[in-house]
Amino acid sequence: MFSSSSKDMMNAAEGTEQPTEAGYEEVYVHPVCHVQTPENRFGPGIRESFTAHVDMLNTAAVGDDFDFDEDDADSADDDYPDDEDEYESDNANPAGTGWLPSLIGMSANELMSMMGPVQALGLGLADANEAGTTSNTPSFPHCSSGRCNLTALSQRYNLYFAAYQDKIYVYQPQRAPRILPPPCLILHPATTKLAALYPGELDRRFSHQINNMIVGNLGNLEIVLFACDDGDIGAYYTHALVHWIKTYPKQDGAGPFSRSTPKPRMFFHENVTLSAWGLAIHQQSRLIAVGSNRHEVTVFAFALPRQDQEDDAYELDESPELWTGQTALQLQKHFQSRTRTWKITLPLGISGHNIPSVSFLDDEHGNADKIAAIDIWGVVWLLDIWKIGTGPVVIPATSETHRYLRGWCVMVLPGSAFKPTKSARETLGVTAKEILQPKANVLDITCGLYYVKDLAVNVGDMIRNRPYANSTVYEKLHNLATGGCPAPSEEGSSSLSSEWESVSGDSDSDDDDSLIPSMALNPPMGNAVSTTRWGALNRSVNSRSSAIKDLFDEVQLRREIVPMSGETPDPGKPPLTHQSVSRICNDRQKRAELARVDDFGALPKNYSLLRTSAADLELVPFDRTLARPVFRHVLTFLAPGLGQPVHDFSQIRSERIHMMLHVPELFLVVLGSEVGRVALVTLTKSGKVVDGVPLRRGFRVDCVLPRKAEEKKKVRPSCGLVGIAISPEPVPGPRVKGQLELCPAGMVRGPVVYRLILHYADHTILMYDLMRGDPKEELMIF
Numbered sequence: 055m056f057s058s059s060s061k062d063m064m065n066a067a068e069g070t071e072q073p074t075e076a077g078y079e080e081v082y083v084h085p086v087c088h089v090q091t092p093e094n095r096f097g098p099g100i101r102e103s104f105t106a107h108v109d110m111l112n113t114a115a116v117g118d119d120f121d122f123d124e125d126d127a128d129s130a131d132d133d134y135p136d137d138e139d140e141y142e143s144d145n146a147n148p149a150g151t152g153w154l155p156s157l158i159g160m161s162a163n164e165l166m167s168m169m170g171p172v173q174a175l176g177l178g179l180a181d182a183n184e185a186g187t188t189s190n191t192p193s194f195p196h197c198s199s200g201r202c203n204l205t206a207l208s209q210r211y212n213l214y215f216a217a218y219q220d221k222i223y224v225y226q227p228q229r230a231p232r233i234l235p236p237p238c239l240i241l242h243p244a245t246t247k248l249a250a251l252y253p254g255e256l257d258r259r260f261s262h263q264i265n266n267m268i269v270g271n272l273g274n275l276e277i278v279l280f281a282c283d284d285g286d287i288g289a290y291y292t293h294a295l296v297h298w299i300k301t302y303p304k305q306d307g308a309g310p311f312s313r314s315t316p317k318p319r320m321f322f323h324e325n326v327t328l329s330a331w332g333l334a335i336h337q338q339s340r341l342i343a344v345g346s347n348r349h350e351v352t353v354f355a356f357a358l359p360r361q362d363q364e365d366d367a368y369e370l371d372e373s374p375e376l377w378t379g380q381t382a383l384q385l386q387k388h389f390q391s392r393t394r395t396w397k398i399t400l401p402l403g404i405s406g407h408n409i410p411s412v413s414f415l416d417d418e419h420g421n422a423d424k425i426a427a428i429d430i431w432g433v434v435w436l437l438d439i440w441k442i443g444t445g446p447v448v449i450p451a452t453s454e455t456h457r458y459l460r461g462w463c464v465m466v467l468p469g470s471a472f473k474p475t476k477s478a479r480e481t482l483g484v485t486a487k488e489i490l491q492p493k494a495n496v497l498d499i500t501c502g503l504y505y506v507k508d509l510a511v512n513v514g515d516m517i518r519n520r521p522y523a524n525s526t527v528y529e530k531l532h533n534l535a536t537g538g539c540p541a542p543s544e545e546g547s548s549s550l551s552s553e554w555e556s557v558s559g560d561s562d563s564d565d566d567d568s569l570i571p572s573m574a575l576n577p578p579m580g581n582a583v584s585t586t587r588w589g590a591l592n593r594s595v596n597s598r599s600s601a602i603k604d605l606f607d608e609v610q611l612r613r614e615i616v617p618m619s620g621e622t623p624d625p626g627k628p629p630l631t632h633q634s635v636s637r638i639c640n641d642r643q644k645r646a647e648l649a650r651v652d653d654f655g656a657l658p659k660n661y662s663l664l665r666t667s668a669a670d671l672e673l674v675p676f677d678r679t680l681a682r683p684v685f686r687h688v689l690t691f692l693a694p695g696l697g698q699p700v701h702d703f704s705q706i707r708s709e710r711i712h713m714m715l716h717v718p719e720l721f722l723v724v725l726g727s728e729v730g731r732v733a734l735v736t737l738t739k740s741g742k743v744v745d746g747v748p749l750r751r752g753f754r755v756d757c758v759l760p761r762k763a764e765e766k767k768k769v770r771p772s773c774g775l776v777g778i779a780i781s782p783e784p785v786p787g788p789r790v791k792g793q794l795e796l797c798p799a800g801m802v803r804g805p806v807v808y809r810l811i812l813h814y815a816d817h818t819i820l821m822y823d824l825m826r827g828d829p830k831e832e833l834m835i836f
Contacts, residue, residue: 088230090819104816197776202266203713205777211794217264248325254283255329270335281330289322332412339422345409353398386442397614400437403647413466432461445649463666463714472739473721481740483754487535500686508761591620666711681749689727726778732759773815783807
């Protein structure tokens, strides 16, 4: 395997690099882990500074006495500015100096005592240090703890985003050892007016910290979307950031950012009234979905060009009349027309909980039809976006799952996301004799841990010490299947028992129409609609609290709607108090509970749900006749190298798979956990059966990073993982100076090599290269 990188794993682990001779490429002779150490970014002594920072956080509350000056934040007075008005003047203090006036008049001792907390908040020297200035005291921007994924990579440009508390640093990543050079841009999103009414859940005194961040396409344009603990959500166009970087280049990171330099503007800035977590972007339907601690999902549907719509489906309208004077189906027709921007509220019900992850479910035309939301109890809620009067569909958590595990990530996967396989071992990563079947249709494939190459964990010791399950059963199954011999290190084919059979006449085509029921874009809803559907509606006899003006007034560009109940509150008169918001939301949850449905048999059968809890992974097909693979203990707590202190994380708090990335081209899902480890999971499909249960969709764990050799070299630091990100590598070849496109026009891309970046709380950066040269080939890590 050839690459233009200039270091192997040995040099990477030591943080050194030898220059490559011009015109020559280097040959990898063994697996590589590219490393950037904190010292490489911030200089000697940074580890001691980080240790002191963690100790302070563990012994005292941070930010009690600080008044945050937001004058240097990116302005967002206009939520939807014109395209040509992408920037604004920044006449405030430069990043990181807004706190200085509050320190004037203090004694030297007071200043010294305050410096630790100030740096812990990510203020002051941190931004200047990242921007290229020097300081006698090593400093660094600090990562928020207990969040979701705080890093992302653009899929179009060579841009890496890292969220440090309330700021987003933008880098141009490169090869090791300087994977992240000084930032080319620091974004400081402002707060909305509503954010002041709703304190954060994790830090009430500093609530504008970022909880989650993703990159995706909204229509034809790529955006970076973030969610904050105060309920704020915002987005920037990546092409606007690229234009800014090219227009205002820094001299190789030398010097702080200019105070007079205009900042890129958010094109989208909203608030969902309580801590925001789950994020999803739908390209074709141009939707943004947000899951929050309000126990509801908010979908922002941007207005689309008017299209001719057929009225035949609504000729027979016997739906109930709403307080607006319209019938439910009249409101639905107007709602689905997308002639204006809508803020759509989808409550779970009183039995729902906080929502850390959301995903879109498409109809047969590729349009977003529903939202899949997972709450922290592991329950998945399927919420209809467009139909008035439709309640949530509930997919319960796995009954064997202890409540301590909870739920963290959910992803809807079409049949095309799965790699065809020929053997059962290739499909699930285990032999048939090592599969545990605790209940009908559930296939526990945890014994796959024994076959993960270069796994740093001692599987036997780990499963014997799990605190919430009788995990020794896996060791017994494995010993019986292998005759007590150690698991083979190579993933060769193994003889299959008679439990594995081919499905007679099986066809695994993704175009099999028999698998997908008819789900039209605007389905007919006349007399055939069940009358029970309208039970949760706000009808004309209800209170006038939901009264609105004429919905067809085209001057009114944005509306709010709760499709389940038909409510359309006036966006110009938001609730003024936290108590009033809670009262309204509680009423919505009660209505949603009455309208909920537990049967998901009518859902498209060619889709599956991938959901995670703490260290467990489960695939739930919408076709209930198919097998449901479960893999437990995928990412478990493992202390870093012997003798290293463990900072700011423990087994109970850190074991949660709360980072999930999908790479369709590689049939790959990347899972990350705060324990500092990442699993590479290949999605598979097969025509096999196990004990009479059809297995059409499955997965196997190919690798867990860092690998055993890297753990021995103490590559993984003794702190939590705060983010994972993956994107294609820039196409090699001559480039114009300042060119940021990953594949500029006119350049030919060969087999796509992806770079996976792991970002730790102490700013250690690990990077791996991944590739699957052909869909039939195995995943290569090099």
